[in-house]
Amino acid sequence: MIRVLIADDEPEFRDYMVHLVDWASFGFEICGQARTGVEAVELAVSMNPQIALLDINMPAMDGIAAAEKLKQLNSDICIALVTGYSEFDYARRAIKLGVEDYVLKPFRRDELLAAMLKFKLIIQKKEEDAAQAKDDAFFAKERLLNALITDGFETVEEEFLRFFRRLGVAVDANYYVVASIEIDQLFQLWLKPHDISLWRFAVANVLGDLDPPGNHHLIFNGPEGRIISIHCYSSEDALRAANHEIYEQLCAYAKKFFRFTVTIGISNAANHLRGIRNAYFETAIALQNKLTVGIGRHIAYRSMQDSAGGFGYYPMKLNEQVLSALRRNEADELKEALEQIKAYIVSHPTSADLTYAMIMSLVSICLSHITELRGDILHILGEDFRPFQHIKKVTSLDESFTWLTFIFTETIRHFRVQKMSRLQKIVKDVQAYIAIHYEDSEMSVEQISHHFHLDSSYIRKAFARELSTTVTEYMTQVRMKQARQFMDTADMKLQELSERVGYTDAGYFSKVFKKQFGLSPSEYAGKKEHVDK
Missing domain, CATH: 3.30.70.270 (Reverse transcriptase/Diguanylate cyclase domain)
Structure with missing residues (x-):
């Protein structure tokens, strides 16, 4: 819920704003009510509101001064000044000071709600941008740190240090x-x-x-x-x-x-x-x-x-060759790397326990690969796959590597047969979900990611890579296409039409419709009637 603070020196008007709209149904909660600007600032410290509705004329501290204080406490807070016509020019000048909007008294329910929904979009966009920036920084940091322990460290040391400093x-x-x-x-x-x-x-x-x-x-x-x-x-x-x-x-x-x-x-x-x-x-x-x-x-x-006195273990480069061949689904190259590992073990005898560790490290590479691709280990390698139990039963190095070759080639075969990439499947699943739930006004990237038990950043990246668009833009396209279909086949009032495609505010729906098709809903309807005649 988005937290809203209301400040007005008239208790009747505060009560009017509180009960004018079923705020919870639109994703808002009234977290505090203040009589003066001073009280509004004090409440903001404890309540941390995301939106403030401030009357201009209040005792002790007026709305303009309170807005300035609130912006100092939280620069991201969205503020609307509630004012009479006589203070209209005053309120309009306050926009330059950081106030996002103003509402003229007396106002209707839809006028106040339109301002609030605009604020909601601003807040959601900031939250999405912040989440995306956080995800990007996290993955960039992970990539650079992993480069230190792999072949990825190819730049000069000082340049590498600069990359790290940029990420803190x-x-x-x-x-x-x-x-x-x-x-x-x-x-x-x-x-x-x-x-x-x-x-x-x-x-x-x-x-x-x-x-x-x-x-x-x-x-x-x-x-x-x-x-x-x-x-x-x-x-x-x-x-x-x-x-x-x-x-x-x-x-x-x-x-x-x-x-x-x-x-x-x-x-x-x-x-x-x-x-x-x-x-x-x-x-x-x-x-x-x-x-x-x-x-x-x-x-x-x-x-x-x-x-x-040291270890008789084969070069780690061979493990890297195995993983590289596995990722590229190159069965012959992988078999050759396994043969090299086996030959090295034969030429550098070591204890049975250490040989067991070498074999299990290769199994770990295969299982890690399956897990990273969100594969089902038991589906790919069989319901009775028990690597620790199996390796204890083998009696020779040849038998061990025959088994290793089997599990690696089965893994490669599975992902070769799987024609649809992971990203493609995620995109198709999300598209199907949007096609069913486009009428839900609360549908968002976060809600979709929660439904599929995925990170929202992963879904965003999947859409960007596969469709070259954002999830939000795709939802808008689906809703607008459905809206036009409704207008072509049924006679609906604008409010009903907008709600049928997931918009609670008919005015905002009209703006989106015109941006999509170049015509407002009323213009589109008029043009359609002319064509029909």
Whole structure:
């Protein structure tokens, strides 16, 4: 509901405005009533209204002065001055001071409602713009942070730092320590992408809360379902003083309160931005050894080096080749990458446990890919798909890689057969929803996104990419097309017609209709009658 503050020194007129319209049915709530401008400002501090209706002539502080104060408190508040004809010029001049509209006494219900609906559109547009800007900044930040740990870091370091500063992210430091957090058995615990995203968000939040204030710490979603943490240190002393206590606390917290375990791989320190990528690979290697040291704990790459003298694990570039081929649905290229991994394992013998970890890391790549594309793992790989149980039953490396080749090729086959892209399907579903619900005046991008359990920003981007238009513009097109069809086939009054296509205000509907077809409804009707005769 949009919060509305009313200020007028006449109680009868305040009561008149309160009961003139069924405000709730139009999405408004009267959050406060004031007798003077001073009271209006005081109420605004506690109520934070989005719209204020102010009488010009009030004791102690008039409407103009109150409007100025309210704008200082909240520059986004929409203000309409309620005034008599004698103060008309005064009210009109106030528009230049930031007041959005004025209403002349005495006014009819439709006149006040028109001003309020205009304000509603202004507020909704600002909220949509703010949400879009927030989404764009979030995804830009995630892309740049992921570029640090992948091949995406191709620019010079100083230019990269400038990109981060524009987004308000400080990454310049002398030393960096990377940690990769995995929710153990992530894709076995939850199959729905929404559930997976929710628990990753919860783990990242807890990690941020555990970190002491003042630490320079970046947390973001990384590849393969991991949560990535980068601690930035300004000096060797700060690096030496650092410990892994927060990671121990995170493991304990997840086990106690979330009822699952997390395993964390921690890198050696990198001394420049370009070293962060290698540091991330160190965390991945540490994680791939969790089956040899146990889950639900943190594993430092340095400790693994000290105890094992290094790792006989195949180059991480091969995992990247597997993922790249999978994303491009290239079955032959993927089989070749799997053969290279198998050949490397054969030529660099290691323990059975570590081989098991290598195989499961490849399974994780496949399942992450399916989840990212919102696929159904059990539908694609079979209702009896149980990777942990299956891998424990295999007796040879050949059998393991035969099984791996099967699940990867089945995944590729599924997404090849699926002719309609994800974005296309979302757009078609939303189009069908709009075609059914165009009469609902409360229909909005947020309502549609709630119905489909998607982020509103994702639906907006889908429409922009697939139809080169916005969801709001598409809704308008559907409503206007339906309005013209009604006018061609039925005899309706303007108010009835506008309500039938989702507009509560007939005047606003007329403006939209004329913008769409170049004729007002009355002009269109007149032209139609002339043609019919």
